Amino acid sequence: MKPAPEIISEIETNGFVWLQGCNRQYFEKITSEIGEIIFVTDVKVNPEGRAMVTSEKGLDFHTDHHKAKYIAWFCIEQTDKGGESILLETNQLFEKLGVEEQEELRNVRLFEHKVFDDDEDTYPFMIEENGNRSFYYSFWLAKEGISEKGRTAIRKFQELTNQTEHIKFKLNPDDILIIDNHKMLHGRTAIEGSKNRFLKRLWIKEKSFTI
Numbered sequence: 700m701k702p703a704p705e706i707i708s709e710i711e712t713n714g715f716v717w718l719q720g721c722n723r724q725y726f727e728k729i730t731s732e733i734g735e736i737i738f739v740t741d742v743k744v745n746p747e748g749r750a751m752v753t754s755e756k757g758l759d760f761h762t763d764h765h766k767a768k769y770i771a772w773f774c775i776e777q778t779d780k781g782g783e784s785i786l787l788e789t790n791q792l793f794e795k796l797g798v799e800e801q802e803e804l805r806n807v808r809l810f811e812h813k814v815f816d817d818d819e820d821t822y823p824f825m826i827e828e829n830g831n832r833s834f835y836y837s838f839w840l841a842k843e844g845i846s847e848k849g850r851t852a853i854r855k856f857q858e859l860t861n862q863t864e865h866i867k868f869k870l871n872p873d874d875i876l877i878i879d880n881h882k883m884l885h886g887r888t889a890i891e892g893s894k895n896r897f898l899k900r901l902w903i904k905e906k907s908f909t910i
């Protein structure tokens with residue numbers, strides 16, 4: 700099974716890595732090596748729950764909390780119909796926008812749910828540092844405080860997520876998916892059929908290396 704540095708370099712190249720036929724021990728080992736685990740969620744269908752992550756509906760493209768540099772999923776059970784993972788490279792979409800829309804989005808801050816104590820209410824759609832772009836995109840949280848032009852630019856970006864060819868595959872039990880949450884959008888198709896889909900999801904923060 701692949702060691703952590705190889706996985707990180709694959710994620711840097713492709714934005715994600717999909718590892719088939721692994722096991723739980725390897726998942727725990729690899730995820731603790733690539734960064735610091737800051738949040739763990741059981742992703743299961745809960746028709747009574749209000750959270751989107753536990754709904755059976757399809758989930759449009761988005762990012763998770765900005766503090767998660769990586770999101771890792773381990774598939775324990777999978778439904779027999781639907782529940783496919785979908786991925787899209789965020790910068791590829793951003794580049795398709797006009798210069799004015801890009802400019803608008805540089806100034807847009809989106810609402811973010813408070814998960815950690817030091818979280819602010821909003822976070823920038825994009826942060827650019829040394830030519831390196833990181834994205835945060837929660838389209839359903841595009842609420843107050845955003846200009847009309849900013850809203851139009853978000854709408855345009857959202858349209859692009861639906862018009863652009865995306866990566867789609869289905870995780871099987873014992874599969875691992877790890878994505879760079881700052882570079883890739885993710886979503887999933889509706890969970891139908893047996894609906895016994897069960898994934899472990901980890902939010903992973905980059906380790907800060909000091910020399």
Ligand SMILES: [Fe+2]
Pocket residue numbers: 761762763885
């Ligand atoms: Fe998500």
